[in-house]
Amino acid sequence: MTVLRAGDTELTVEPENGCRIASLKVGGTELLRQGAKYGSFVMAPWCGRTDGGRFRNGGELYQLPLNSGPHAIHGTVRDTAWRTARADARSAAFVCVLTDPWPWEGRVTQLVELAEDGGGLTLTLGVEATDASFPAQAGWHPWFLRNLGAGGEDVRIDFTAEWQEERGEDHIPTGKRIAPLPGPWDDCFGMPDGVDAILTWPGELEVRVTSRAEWVVVFDEQREGVCVEPQSGPPNGLNSRPRLVTPLDPLEVRTAWEWRRLS
Structure with a gap:
């Protein structure tokens, strides 16, 4: 594990478990749902569901393994061990090589940086092609606790979107x-x-999630946690909005989380 500290914030990354942020504590209060599948994980080289696990690159059709009913979900790197490239007290960089079942050679990088005062976090993802070009997406899937466990109210999610992607019965x-x-x-x-989304635990804490990315998935259908997921494209984006990554033009996406106490 890699542990970063600044101010009264402590953040733990597990490189061997998909470079997942396993814990984020502010003043001793845990903000992320705990468990090997939770925390905050990276989605790459695609986000959300890919319809039937199938997509095209040029005229050629590719098939990904199905791991969510009839679909392929959340990419491959969340299930892969990453390598720590460097780390200091407040920041760390990680790298993961793209391998089977992804059809092309490449790598994914993640830079994790705590603000000097411990009041925020910046995450930067890169997807790079080392040989042939390919379509890709990248983003994050944080599981925030619905309730911080101190007897307070459940979290409220506030955001203003220009549109919602209509979802079919198959979640595509x-x-x-x-x-x-x-x-x-x-x-x-x-x-x-x-x-731009704000999560508020009334009387306790507020977290603002921002990114220059233009899409966010919001998931709040489970009792234990809620998700606000900035990503470079919508679900099934390998088919609907492919972003070509070339050896000269990598994909980069960044998100910032800022928090403040409300008591």
Whole structure:
């Protein structure tokens, strides 16, 4: 494990477990749902579900292993051991080589940086092609605790989206954009000016999640946790909005989390 500290914040990364942020404690209070599958994990080289696990690169059709019913979900690197490239007291860099079942050679990098005062966190992802070009996506899947466990109220999620991706019964976007609907959600929203969402545990803590990425998935259908997931494209984006990564043009996406106490 890699442990970073600044101010009264302590963050733990598990490189061997998909470079997952396993813990984020502010003033001793844990913000992330605990467990080997939770914390905050990286989604790459695709985000969310890929329909039937199939997508094209040029004229050639590729098939990914199905790991969520009839679909392939959340990429491959969350299940892969990463290597720690460097680490100091407040920051660390990690790298993961893309291998089977991804059809192309490449790598994914993640830079984790705590603010000097411990009041925020910046995460930067890169997807690089080392040989042939390929379509890709990248993003994060944080599991925030619904309740911080100190007898306070459950978290509230506040955001303003320009549209919502209409979701089919198979959880794949239909391609139609609709006016944002009230929750509960397992849905993707469009924010062309960048992701901006606030999670508030009334009387306890506020966390603001921002990114220049234009898509965010919000998931709040489980009792234990809620997810606000900035990502470079919508679910099934390898088919609907492919972003080509070349040896000269990597994909980079960044998110910042800032927090403040409310008591």
